[in-house]
Amino acid sequence: xxxxxxxxxxxxxxxxxxxxxxxxxxxxxxxxxxxxxxxxxxxxxxxxxxxxxxxxxxxxxxxxxxxxxxxxxxxxxxxxxxxxxxxxxxxxxxxxxxxxxxxxxxxxxxxxxxxxxxxxxxxxxxxxxxxxxxxxxxxxxxxxxxxxxxxxxxxxxxxxxxxxxxxxxxxxxxxxxxxxxxxxxxxxxxxxxxxxxxxxxxxxxxxxxxxxxxxxxxxxxxxxxxxxxxxxxxxxxxxxxxxxxxxxxxxxxxxxxxxxxxxxxxxxxxxxxxxxx
Ligand code: SF4
Numbered sequence: 001x002x003x004x005x006x007x008x009x010x011x012x013x014x015x016x017x018x019x020x021x022x023x024x025x026x027x028x029x030x031x032x033x034x035x036x037x038x039x040x041x042x043x044x045x046x047x048x049x050x051x052x053x054x055x056x057x058x059x060x061x062x063x064x065x066x067x068x069x070x071x072x073x074x075x076x077x078x079x080x081x082x083x084x085x086x087x088x089x090x091x092x093x094x095x096x097x098x099x100x101x102x103x104x105x106x107x108x109x110x111x112x113x114x115x116x117x118x119x120x121x122x123x124x125x126x127x128x129x130x131x132x133x134x135x136x137x138x139x140x141x142x143x144x145x146x147x148x149x150x151x152x153x154x155x156x157x158x159x160x161x162x163x164x165x166x167x168x169x170x171x172x173x174x175x176x177x178x179x180x181x182x183x184x185x186x187x188x189x190x191x192x193x194x195x196x197x198x199x200x201x202x203x204x205x206x207x208x209x210x211x212x213x214x215x216x217x218x219x220x221x222x223x224x225x226x227x228x229x230x231x232x233x234x235x236x237x238x239x240x241x242x243x244x245x246x247x248x249x250x251x252x253x254x255x256x257x258x259x260x261x262x263x264x265x266x267x268x269x270x271x272x273x274x275x276x277x
Pocket of ligand 1: 142145146183184185189190191194195196197200202203
């Protein structure tokens with residue numbers, strides 16, 4: 001496993017040298033910019049997240065500028081990205097960072113709302129140059145396929161050190177990211193042009209496209225409701241059910257979820273609006 005892991009690292013870094021994508025935030029070590037792009041790109045393609053990043057960093061160049069804004073303004077800018085909880089958590093995180101600063105929170109960034117092990121390690125690697133792997137779905141998928149594994153937990157425990165030896169962790173993390181989104185994609189990986197094809201076990205798992213999964217999903221209905229409330233300010237219960245063209249049960253479930261996540265509030269007179277608190 002050690003030899004194959006080291007070979008994968010060398011092959012990936014060689015591929016990355018010639019194929020890396022150029023984004024403004026890849027040149028920064030500012031943890032705020034890294035937190036922002038990592039939050040925007042969760043469940044979103046990097047190119048699309050990058051368009052939002054440009055808008056967000058212009059409006060909110062620091063955690064303080066976001067903390068001093070409102071959830072309604074942030075959700076309006078977030079419109080079209082979905083998973084609105086991410087926006088709310090980012091807003092909450094900005095308030096904490098405004099008070100403490102990143103350096104006081106370091107290295108426990110996973111104490112911030114919305115920051116899990118992946119984003120924590122992305123901030124540590126890209127912002128602080130720490131020797132850590134940021135393990136997201138891209139890297140997991142590549143490892144699963146390349147080594148023919150169902151579960152990658154033990155693999156990373158035993159082999160992360162080989163990926164990180166004698167390299168800048170930023171390069172290996174970004175190499176996995178770019179390789180996973182352009183060659184070893186979740187659906188239709190381009191194995192015919194893959195530079196590591198000769199050693200790959202080609203283990204495939206998920207065959208259902210993400211578009212199919214999204215249609216009519218709770219996530220889609222939640223997105224429709226938030227968009228409506230951001231555009232209209234507030235609506236009454238009946239109007240909302242009329243405007244959201246989905247089954248009653250689905251809309252009700254989405255409303256309950258949004259209320260539970262404190263993204264919306266339902267007043268006594270059944271008026272629904274974004275919860276700006
Ligand atoms: S050969 Fe196919 S499955 Fe294997 S790493 Fe390359 S693109 Fe992924």
